[in-house]
Amino acid sequence: MTVEERPEAAYRPTPPPAWKPRTDPAPLLPDAEPYRLLGTDAAAGADPQLLLRLYAELVRGRRYNTQATALTKQGRLAVYPSSTGQEACEVAAALALEERDWLFPSYRDTLAAVARGLDPVQALTLLRGDWHTGYDPHEHRIAPLCTPLATQLPHAVGLAHAARLKGDDVVALAMVGDGGTSEGDFHEALNFAAVWQAPVVFLVQNNGFAISVPLAKQTAAPSLAHKAVGYGMPGRLVDGNDAAAVHEVLTEAVGRARRGEGPTLIEAVTYRMDAHTNADDATRYRADGEAEAWREHDPIRLMERELTVRGLLDEDTVRAAAEAAETMAAQLRKRMNADPVLDPMDLFAHVYAEQTSQLREQAAQLRAELDAESGEGTHSAEGGAR
């Protein structure tokens, strides 16, 4: 019903002049189809060095996923959320950043962190259980892998904003899953970023599920990228299995952010080939054959086909990538199979800059227990008689 049709419409107050709806949201709207590069004519223009680099990282990333999953079966990792099938998002995200930029990963984004240069073992401490974050975030500019969903997004906005206030041209890339976009923190982060024009890129890996819940039960939006429009930032939709496309779209968004043109929301459409984690039973919620259908669209295969068509993939290249991946896996296995040496006194070492008197007391208590334990060899009820 239009305004003219209603007689009482004459009584509608005119909005004050300051209130002006944006008349043309079109530049913000995502395309109807995810952007693709591999297998299209445009791919001929892609830099061969970049494609080969992405290929090597994809192969290494896949191997990392299978190795880490194997380590859960040997009890060396408490849990591993595999990103098999999603390697293109992980790798392209990491490679789109400059060294001075920051990455804000979720618990599933170990590969992005490793592709950015993080030690593969340090990337796993959270999941192995020896410490929550096994690296110094400042070293590679990677925030701790974040488990509570979407809470890292406002952090990314704040860091990017602070960098800009200081005059540094640093960009923050924040990664989140499709489920995480339902959290309040996601909305608040996008809003802050847009209002502040903060140099942030939000990358949603839409892998179809939040544990067991499919996207249709998560959102009724035409796409997750559409959510950008309401906040006043561009939304981009990209094929998340096409590493070249993801890299291009991310690089563009990072560039926009760096030039002071504000944040972008990117939805990468992909598929989680493994279960949520090794502890999950995907047969309860996954339709038969669904994962199989995605195998045709595997990120490594897409890249291999492109490289082959362009005559860039010879046996040596394939072997070199496979060997590098195997070397990484062998080292990972070896290092993960050594028992970590833990000092229980670390429990008290990092709670405050300076230990409180309570913690000093409790540290002394544990010290005494540990001494008694090593003296007696076994636990016993002896303590009660002391």
Added chain:
Amino acid sequence: MSTATARQAKPATMAQALQRAMRDAMAEDPSVHVMGEDVGTLGGVFRVTDGLAKEFGEDRCTDTPLAEAGILGTAVGMAMYGLRPVVEMQFDAFAYPAFEQLISHVARMRNRTRGAMPLPITVRVPYGGGIGGVEHHSDSSEAYYMATPGLHVVTPATVEDAYGLLRAAIASDDPVVFLEPKRLYWSKSDWSPEAPAAVEPIGRAVVRRQGRSATLITYGPSVPVCLEAAEAAQAEGWDLEVVDLRSLVPFDDETVCASVRRTGRAVVVHESTGFGGPGGEIAARVTERCFHHLEAPVLRVAGFDIPYPPPMLERHHLPGVDRVLDAVARLQWEAES
């Protein structure tokens, strides 16, 4: 009903008893709705809601969008309109986004409407450590809930109580934070729905083991620890009584104090932090009410005052049998000092 009964006539786990409690409540009362992340098709990450969506439909057991504030906030509206939402928070630390709803609305709606708008919401929270979970999967958050007037805070330690207390929580016209000790999910008992467990009124503690020399006051995941400590202490000549609180709010002063008056000594045991933790409140109450009966100060055995540690170090943090026995030994303080 009979087929399901036959299916469950084996020793049940705590997870199954909880599932059964929701199932029975839903069958009896069409206003009971279960909702949360992954509670439908998957049956919850701990399978506590297994089968409910199949049996009652997705409108009664709903996979919500992934948003804890949204889950609890919509539950408030549903309860306003006469439903009885049973909400699952997937893990202790993932309930924190919902705190605003819980504290500012769920807990005080009855009060701010002068009783006109009670909210019969049950918030189920798997809590506590000991299962090797990574960060944010092992918090003991009971002190936050206890500090919020308007909430009941309940935590079962046995399979029978899991059933009985959850039934009572769902039936309660007040909001109940129902803390499920996740390391006891797989504990078993011979309980079977064929001999239906009693619905336990909220607010009553129970003496799990009788003894004369001292009282261990505990709840949830620490109850089995205390029972084991009590057995071990026998060798030292200590005959320990173990009181399982079951309900932290309301608090059963009567059962606790009756026990402490008999034994003259008390240790509070829980895995949540000691400083600002539940034990402080409990020790103060016992001291106020039983001062003349006490032979020693009320002691506390708690988790350290640190963020919950990574799984490879959690055994050093969680109060175990030895630490309880150490405290029991210190109850002889008069003789020593």
